[in-house]
Amino acid sequence: MVKTKWLALLLVRFLAFAATLSAAIVMATSHQNASVFAVSFEAKYSQTPAFKYFVIANAIVSVYGFLVLFLPSKSLLWRLVVAFDLVFTLLLSSSISAALAIAYVGKKGNSYAGWLPICGQVPKYCDQVKGALVAGFIGVIIYMVLLLHSIHTVLDPLLLKKP
Amino acid sequence: MVKTKWLALLLVRFLAFAATLSAAIVMATSHQNASVFAVSFEAKYSQTPAFKYFVIANAIVSVYGFLVLFLPSKSLLWRLVVAFDLVFTLLLSSSISAALAIAYVGKKGNSYAGWLPICGQVPKYCDQVKGALVAGFIGVIIYMVLLLHSIHTVLDPLLLKKP
DSSP: OOHHHHHHHHHHHHHHHHHHHHHHHHHHTOEEEEEETTEEEEEEGGGSHHHHHHHHHHHHHHHHHHHHTTSOTTOTTHHHHHHHHHHHHHHHHHHHHHHHHHHHHHHHOBTTTTBOOOTTTOHHHHHHHHHHHHHHHHHHHHHHHHHHHHHHHHHOTTOOSOO | OOHHHHHHHHHHHHHHHHHHHHHHHHHHTOEEEEEETTEEEEEEGGGSHHHHHHHHHHHHHHHHHHHHTTSOTTOTTHHHHHHHHHHHHHHHHHHHHHHHHHHHHHHHOBTTTTBOOOTTTOHHHHHHHHHHHHHHHHHHHHHHHHHHHHHHHHHOTTOOSOO
16 A cells, blocks of 8 residues: 555544544533532433443444554454444444434423423533534544445445456 | 355345335334323324434335345446445434434433433333334344445455465
């Protein structure tokens, strides 16, 4: 592989690692104390299973993303990386969708089910969750691009190279 | 490709099509009328954005799965199918995760956020949603296996064939 292309790929992978790591950290540190009618309570990510799943998924993928950075460019393991990329991209997109679905109810509520929005009481917590979701989105989009790039390189689906 | 292998692949793809189609239909037809304290209300999928997303995603993937069944085995478009499989598998797994996250709140509630479970009031609706989620799960798992199979065939990541 050409050296500049290799460095570009490493840079993109580093960005993906940074995005997933910050998503996990921002979500894991999100909490806010609030009191409503003299009843004080704390909002934090661990109260919502979907947010816990988001933190765990992003933490796992950051560890993987970190390890891949140190794989030598000639290693045969790169063939396995495509399959791992696929599995971890699926994990990321699934965790973000679950967290987003819950965050949406937290923001807008669901009047049919009688679930009230909670962002009015804990705006700082909501903003932090939003930040974590944005970072997670950046991470999953980079991984999707990496995957489509691998598939394109390997399969040449658009038949750009003459056979 | 060997003919029996081809037929097996078509059968698996047909199962995936059937699973996504039934997931979309079962979710789209889920509704129940109930009354609590003389206030009657109707529960249906369209009241929850995550369930709407689930129906739309499964409907799109069923159309795709149906069309792929008629692709001739020699067609060069099969190279493109891997990329499409990837995109649609991501769409499916994302929609199921979102629907599952909401269904979990509907079943268990979230005491921290003050969201009460609703399955006690509308058990038939909940069962139907559960059925749709199970069908959707079967569909996404078949697509994941198909994807890993494609990647395995193309890349031979475990180096089973001697170079």
